[in-house]
Amino acid sequence: MNLLLSGIWVALTGSLFYTNFLFGFMLGFFVLWIMNRNETDQRYFYRVPKVISFIFYFLYQLIKSNIQVAFDVITPRYFFTPGIVKYPMNARTDFEINLLTTMISLTPGTLIIDISEDKKTIYIHVMYLTTPEAFVRETKTGLERRLLEILR
Known part of the structure; x- marks a missing residue:
């Protein structure tokens, strides 16, 4: 899911650079963490x-x-x-x-x-x-x- 979110980020920004992909990965990681804070499997x-x-x-x-x-x-x-x-x-x-x-x-x-x-x-x-x-x-x-x- 995190890779998918980072791919979506790259597609939305239209900038295919590894730094943009890494930023999208970190942003996706943060979004997933916010969404799953109360889950038991962390x-x-x-x-x-x-x-x-x-x-x-x-x-x-x-x-x-x-x-x-x-x-x-x-x-x-x-x-x-x-x-x-x-x-x-x-x-x-x-x-x-x-x-x-x-x-x-x-x-x-x-x-x-x-x-x-x-x-x-x-x-x-x-x-x-x-x-x-x-x-x-x-x-x-x-x-x-x-x-x-x-x-x-």
Whole structure:
């Protein structure tokens, strides 16, 4: 409904720019929130800000790791310290596991090697590994927590 309202806004204003679409999306979000304030199901109004926050967080991680890999490629000295990490997941369903492993693999410098038979751990090759515990902690509190907040 929110996308429909933002599309209507773009059609009414006659200006097909992404900023106008984003403004229409925010305006539609506000209109839907006003209309559904007394409803019991408010999940949409909590998920949209979390999705936007996740997108910005993932883009930040993506840019940061791209800069790190690019710097390592253009300098004569190699700074990478590769390693394989056994990562215990909180994701349980196949969809959650698939989305988590895809997001981890999209980040430069990481690659999913295998998923255990019981679907509780994944094995990740990390190009810049300081300590396995730090990588697990950072991924659990960052990427996985934010992703599961959106999906559950």
